[in-house]
Amino acid sequence: MSAGWRIAVDAGRCIGSGGCVGMAPAHFRLESGAATPIAATVEPTETVIDAAESCPVEAITVRDDDGDLVAPA
Numbered sequence: 023m024s025a026g027w028r029i030a031v032d033a034g035r036c037i038g039s040g041g042c043v044g045m046a047p048a049h050f051r052l053e054s055g056a057a058t059p060i061a062a063t064v065e066p067t068e069t070v071i072d073a074a075e076s077c078p079v080e081a082i083t084v085r086d087d088d089g090d091l092v093a094p095a
């Protein structure tokens with residue numbers, strides 16, 4: 023049973039499109055032109071998968087407790 027997922031944004035890769043903020047405003051915000059996770063660890067939710075999958079530059083990674091990649095696929 024997973025206790026939570028860890029969200030990371032590669033600020034060097036993020037182009038600041040804001041897509042993730044629009045899709046998951048509870049999980050991402052824009053800071054100095056790059057997205058940043060509001061909380062590094064979240065309850066597993068489809069919303070963060072959708073945001074990671076839709077990032078045009080795959081800057082978002084979602085990992086489970088064991089460090090295994092959940093998204094993007």
Ligand code: SF4
Pocket residue numbers: 031035036037038039040041042043056057076077078079080081082
């Ligand atoms: S969707 Fe990707 S490129 Fe756009 S702001 Fe979010 S992390 Fe950055």
